[in-house]
Amino acid sequence: MKFYREDLLRLEALRLAPYAVRASRGRAYPEEESPYRTPFQKDRDRVLHTTAFRRLEYKTQVFLNYEGDYYRTRLTHTLEVAQVARSIARALGLNEDLTETIALAHDLGHPPFGHSGEAVLNALMQDHGGFEHNAQALRIVTHLEVRYPGFRGLNLTYETLEGIATHEPAYRPPSALVLGEGQGSLEAQVVDLADEIAYTAHDLDDGLRSGLLLPESLEEVELTREVSRALGLDLHRLEEFGRRVLIRELLGLLITDAIEATHAALEKAQVESPEAVRKHPKRMAALSEGVREKQKELRAFLYKRFYNHPYILRQRRKAEHVLEKLFAVYTTSPEVLPYPVQKSVEEEGLYRAVCDYIAGMTDRFALEEYARLFDPQTR
Known part of the structure; x- marks a missing residue:
């Protein structure tokens, strides 16, 4: 049995929620679609084969690349975001292929040395248009990657470009790349939320592994204190296996809460289409209020104790x-x-x-x- 693109799209439409992105509005440059891949699957494959994606392996997440083989890089961070985003998207009936594509592309524009590199380049370019990694990701996929004879860039679908453009609310993308009122699709919002969930968990893991964060200091944070006590872990005697269990359970808790809170928001707002999601006054993909406040406390802890550690x-x-x-x-x-x-x-x-x-x-x-x-x- 073979499944052609039309078969895949038909099966996809049957399982997607009403608010999910079901089909693409096309590409800037018309081209023949693949016989066995949907447009979003084709986008995903194009992102994976870029030079920019391969370079993420040697770009900083928190630790510089040469500081250890076990710390996250920008590439492994991207893969973890894609996993979290797909888990949330699947539970909510969203378009998983579009979600994964946006996740894989979301950090293509990061320079070397992580957010420090971004801040330096932005300062150096202040009189010349500035620098912002979301804008650079769009520049890469629409201009800098040259792989096809008829156009520059990857000629991705409008929905994928919109997802990259609306990845972070603080970034104001060109209006031509936003298909609705500016909130973006729920798939894009889920990637933004998954990004936050993933780096909260894995940066905590890397901080503990490095020794820059002491396990007993996690007693100060309500979320890690609650999770460790529920698991019966003693943070004053936390060994490697215990650390792995703690991070796994923390990640699971955040993913589960994201699914339940986002579903509750969708039910309350009674959105029935992607357009309704885009036009909603605020983003719908979110953690519950209680967990969100606890996660904010954890992130503040990471900024104080880890990201601003003298060594870092x-x-x-x-x-x-x-x-x-x-x-x-x-x-x-x-x-x-x-x-x-x-x-x-x-x-x-x-x-x-x-x-x-x-x-x-x-x-x-x-x-x-x-x-x-x-x-x-x-x-």
Whole structure:
């Protein structure tokens, strides 16, 4: 038995909720669709095969890439977000393929060294249009990835582009990429929520594994205190297996609450279409009020004890120094840039071309490039 695209779309429509995205409105450049894949499956595969996606393996989540093989990278973070998002989407009857595609693409625009790198590039580009990782992700999939003869970018569906554009409410995307009133599809909202859930759990895990966070300090946080006590774990004697159990149960609790709270919001608002979701006054994918407040406390704890730990701050400053020096050299002496980047200077302008080049670097490449430019003994 073979399932053609039409068969897959028909089966998909039977199981999707009324508020789920059922079909695509198309692409900017008309093209023949795959005989055996839906448009959103085709989008997912295009994202997976990009250079930008592969580079995520060597980009920072919290720890720099060379600091250990077991810490999350931007790639493993992306995969965890996709898993959480699909779990929520499946339970709510959403379009799982669209959800997964948005999740896999949501961090394509991150520069080396995580949010520190983003802040540095934004400051350096203040007089030249700024830098924001959601905007850069859109730039990658619509312009920078060149893989097809008839157009630049990946020619993704409008729904996928909208999902990337509306991933974070703080980012204001171009209106042409938003199909409704600006809230985005529920699939996109679920990815945003899954992103928050995933990094809360796995950053806590990495902090404990590294020793920068002491297990007994989790007694200060209501959510981790409740979970550990429910499991019978002693935070003053937490070993590796106990840590794994704690993180697993915490993640499960947040996912379950996200499903139940979002479903309750949908029922209360009586939304019956994707358009109704987009037009709703506020985002519908959310945690319950009680769990949301507890998660906020946990995130505040992570910012205070982990993200702003002296060790992390020292590593962050090193990263900032590297990017500042690279940017200064490239913009004052563009002749040292690789020839393809020099060509893009003619098309994009010096500062945007340099910004694109640096944003595309991995942590490892940026450090190696810094050594090549500033260490006399490095060839």
